[in-house]
Amino acid sequence: MELWLWLLIGFWVVFGIGMYLLYRNGFAVTEVIAAVVLLFWPGKGRDRVRTVSCTGWLRHRGRFRESGRYRFSLDNRLTKGEAEVLLLDRDKRELLRLNRGLSAGEAELNGKDKYYLRWEFRSATGSCELRW
Numbered sequence: 001m002e003l004w005l006w007l008l009i010g011f012w013v014v015f016g017i018g019m020y021l022l023y024r025n026g027f028a029v030t031e032v033i034a035a036v037v038l039l040f041w042p043g044k045g046r047d048r049v050r051t052v053s054c055t056g057w058l059r060h061r062g063r064f065r066e067s068g069r070y071r072f073s074l075d076n077r078l079t080k081g082e083a084e085v086l087l088l089d090r091d092k093r094e095l096l097r098l099n100r101g102l103s104a105g106e107a108e109l110n111g112k113d114k115y116y117l118r119w120e121f122r123s124a125t126g127s128c129e130l131r132w
Contacts, residue, residue, distance in 0.1 A: 031058035050127045059118040067111040074098040078126035090114040
């Protein structure tokens with residue numbers, strides 16, 4: 001095979017491994033979104049979202065390094081629509097659901113297990129912040 005083909009294959013292998021490592025460590029996000037604007041800032045101890053006319057979902061790996069009881073609080077400042085946050089275990093089973101009706105909750109987490117935070121939006125405009 002030609003050299004350029006080997007270089008192309010090598011690039012995609014390195015790219016794929018890099019994306020996997022970013023996702024595994026909670027830095028990459030998977031999403032299915034239709035939005036005019038969506039700004040998402042995951043962080044240690046909080047996630048922040050600002051959006052204009054957003055419908056869809058995004059999921060990222062939560063970074064909970066220590067075992068213990070975590071208290072989650074959703075500050076929902078939407079002017080239109082709805083937003084929900086789900087805490088999922090490694091098998092994608094729901095452990096906690098927060099929205100306008102239930103803006104706080106607790107969950108017992110193991111620092112060695114994987115957990116995911118899934119944001120769901122329905123025609124949402126405004127900002128939200130999840131703290132733990």
